Amino acid sequence: MLNSKTTALRTGAAFLCMLVITACMVIEGDRHHFETEEEENENWYHNISRDSWAWQGADPEVIERVLARIASSKNARRDPNLLDSVKDYGPGHWVFEWETAGDQVLDFARKAEQTGETARARKLFFEASSYYTTASYPHLKNDALAMRALNKARLSYQAGGRLLEVPLQTVRIRHGQHAFNAYLHLPKGPGPHPLVVQSMGSDVVKEQALGVFSRHLAPRGIAMLSIDMPGIGESGAFPLTASSDILHVAAVRAMRRHPSVDGDRIAVMGASFGGHPAARILFRKELSLAGSVSICGPLDSAFLMEEDDYAKLPEMTLDAVKDRLGFSKEVAWEQFSERFRSFSLAQQGIYGQSAETPLLVVTTHADPVAPLSDLKPLVQAARNSHTVILYEQGHCPDKDVRYAVAADWLTDLFSRL
């Protein structure tokens, strides 16, 4: 119908950009709730991510109840401007309130399991796990309360995982002097199955990725190994360094020997900081990966920021990144920035090589952390790449959209092998 592709393109870049301006103003009007969310976030240390939490299995009513309990607490706060900075573990304290929500749902889950209501028990175990991961968020290793909550998240996740149609397997993978645990989710059927090794952002743990498998990969018969990035969760013993993909490499090698996995059909997928190793691993020719999906990953410019930009970053974001890198909160800018700069794939000289491994990039048009300009050298070096750009505000595309696109791309990729 009215295929005016030609007509529109004839007018060239200038016209296109004018159109974009008009469009984004229209959209601005439609998305007023973003601003409300933003204003709300100013009063919190943590990012208030209702959509992500609900996607992970949390009950929206519980979310509101817990946030209200924290916000209305009369107890002393570390920072009077931050609602979620109640100092003492107890009512109003971030970890306490989310952990309590988790404990309550865990109790229901156990009762449901005892009475043989398997589907209900499974759902509740994963729901409890979601409250525990929010309790431990951003998962700082020196926060004993958070670490205890994160351990509860693992136990709940594993309890839910035992009740899946194909029970969850916890796999222990050795790398160097240490080992880390990973979750292997298998689809139905005899196998061996194609596999995706997946990891997420620098403040997201492997217990938060079930939806990637259950909603998107399992229906296509693709297995998922969910791992923690170096420096977080059960990969906390490994500091996050410029070689961000070392654990992914170890995971791919380990999975090649797994009887339920088709060793010729293993891909890697990562979102946010997880998009960095997913891009980096593309250039490890000896690994013979089937493909990689890099979603809104910071590749270069985010690591090359100046001290001014650094000072403007939210406190929690910085706390999380410092923790992943093995720095204390008080690390000096010079020390931090030197290490941080080393993550730039361009500065690492990675793009001097070319890669034949198929690459899918999924991102948004104006991501503050993963700007489109960072993609240019990557897609030039990756000879077989496909880029999908969502017209969406903020950092990272909508989860269901990005994993739908990724899962179909992977299905097609694996069907050719």
Next chain:
Amino acid sequence: MLNSKTTALRTGAAFLCMLVITACMVIEGDRHHFETEEEENENWYHNISRDSWAWQGADPEVIERVLARIASSKNARRDPNLLDSVKDYGPGHWVFEWETAGDQVLDFARKAEQTGETARARKLFFEASSYYTTASYPHLKNDALAMRALNKARLSYQAGGRLLEVPLQTVRIRHGQHAFNAYLHLPKGPGPHPLVVQSMGSDVVKEQALGVFSRHLAPRGIAMLSIDMPGIGESGAFPLTASSDILHVAAVRAMRRHPSVDGDRIAVMGASFGGHPAARILFRKELSLAGSVSICGPLDSAFLMEEDDYAKLPEMTLDAVKDRLGFSKEVAWEQFSERFRSFSLAQQGIYGQSAETPLLVVTTHADPVAPLSDLKPLVQAARNSHTVILYEQGHCPDKDVRYAVAADWLTDLFSRL
């Protein structure tokens, strides 16, 4: 990682738009092949859509060979500036060359079928069908040669369909004084299956949609009924009017009685002009549709164009639209525009109602036919809507991306019913 959503949003609309400008200039550089394609299209009456043809099953080498034969023909042309305007049916003639390519592959397909190579035969039948639909494109009803090629496309498609794991069913559906044929593709398994009634643009026929089913719907266990829009193909007896969704309504009603279809889980999906009925049908409360997916559909502004814009549209686009509306090539602007204006959903007063039926919109950020501004009244009237915008040039998002997103949305929708 570096969740700067807050930071970026704080800067507001102006900053966002600046980012967009930068981004689209960068992208311009990457997409230089678009311009090449555009320049090439100036020399052709037909849109040269290599990607779409290949997606449909055509062999890229055959595409180039046929285009070269047409372009290098020494025979007399209707318009010396249009390579594909050779007048006489024979070497160099658009229909002749594509039809010949189809005949050759059809011959291979039959031989493969005779020797029991079912998978190869199936692939070749669909490949032949793709050359025949390109031969008949844009499927003008008064072009006897095109109509003969389109009939061959149907026969090849049906021959391929008989060899599918679940054989294709051709369903005859009555509406008013006439009837139309539709293709029912069922997924594996006992059923009854959820179903999507799908249609495409004003110059695309139901034989061109197999990939929607085989690549995206079948793996999720969703059936597809592929229909021709009014005014095209086997729905040619019905003129395309402002009530663009009449055949979709008839199809939904007919499918409710089909033993392999779950009558409570029927949705509609349409792309390009097919996005118009997919939006319109949302407001037919009595139909109790499960949901609708409207992809880059013209809703309003495209129908309200002025004579100047009309004069700038490519000849083939206009020929196709006039044919669908039942007009001759020579129809006067006044007569055409009066009818065309009646398609505007805003002018039809449709948005005075509200709709509860779930709606998914998938579109691009700067579609010349489906601008984002057209969406505003639609998503305001549709109380349960979700919009996914791809950052992509031209009319309509990449097929595999849009159907991946749509299929996962439908899977989720059907799982709740």
